[in-house]
Amino acid sequence: MLNPDSVGRTFHSAKSFPVTAxxxxxxxxxxxxxxxxxxxxxxSIRISLxxxxxxxxxxxxxxxxxxxxxxxxxxxxxxxxxxxxVLTCSSTIENYKFLAGNEIVTVRSDLHSKDDLVVSxxxxxxxxx
Amino acid sequence: MTQVGDEILQRVFWIDxxxxxxxxxxxxxQNPIHQDETFAKSVGLPDVIxxxxxxxxxxxxxxxxxxxxxxxxxxxxxxxxxxxxxPAGKQVDLTISATVTEVEGSKVRLSVTATSDGVKVLxxxxxxxxxx
Numbered sequence: 001m002l003n004p005d006s007v008g009r010t011f012h013s014a015k016s017f018p019v020t021a022x023x024x025x026x027x028x029x030x031x032x033x034x035x036x037x038x039x040x041x042x043x044s045i046r047i048s049l050x051x052x053x054x055x056x057x058x059x060x061x062x063x064x065x066x067x068x069x070x071x072x073x074x075x076x077x078x079x080x081x082x083x084x085x086v087l088t089c090s091s092t093i094e095n096y097k098f099l100a101g102n103e104i105v106t107v108r109s110d111l112h113s114k115d116d117l118v119v120s121x122x123x124x125x126x127x128x129x
Numbered sequence: 130m131t132q133v134g135d136e137i138l139q140r141v142f143w144i145d146x147x148x149x150x151x152x153x154x155x156x157x158x159q160n161p162i163h164q165d166e167t168f169a170k171s172v173g174l175p176d177v178i179x180x181x182x183x184x185x186x187x188x189x190x191x192x193x194x195x196x197x198x199x200x201x202x203x204x205x206x207x208x209x210x211x212x213x214x215x216p217a218g219k220q221v222d223l224t225i226s227a228t229v230t231e232v233e234g235s236k237v238r239l240s241v242t243a244t245s246d247g248v249k250v251l252x253x254x255x256x257x258x259x260x261x
Contacts, residue, residue: 026151026155027155029151029155030186031189031190033190038198040189040190042185042186042189042205045156045182046155046156046157049157070182071209073181073209075202075204076204080199
């Protein structure tokens, strides 16, 4: 059960995420994308979902990650990610509600390269009862 | 000239267990419900299911191919409404199509539809692209 104090809090990733050409190539290969100059539009999930898992699994936040299923996903892309980017991730627990016994949590993830916002994404996760 | 109501020709992507393994490695999402049939069934699923984000990634490929590349996509959102079930040794379809819902200069909004085995798997899928 999510600690209500967590709603509205922002968690900044301790580490940064250097993006390599090999990571972009592996992701692109799965979807049949030949253009490797930029990352596919959903590539940032690789970073944001791991961060969301870290944040929500924190004992002070209190979500049982093993019961989480993905409900909704949204991306706002300022510019595509490219190899050589070094990204930081801040995750904000934007919304939390109960619906039919399930907890529903929306986490916003902002990925920055230095001071510039690159991608904002919203993952709505359903913690099954 | 792109107009509201234009339909983008349907395309079929094929998903099998090998693709799920490759997506797990590429995305870092190693949840066993996407790879291990025994585990998937133990948590009440009919079989191994595809990562929702894999279906969204394939829908993203569909949109970027139409719009002139990944660089064209500015917003992209979806709801995961039904799982794509992937039995061992089989290829299952992910059938994607889209309709133009708004045009404002080079900015185009699309409504995207995705089904597998005739069942709608993504809902309210929308993209905003700047078409080159």
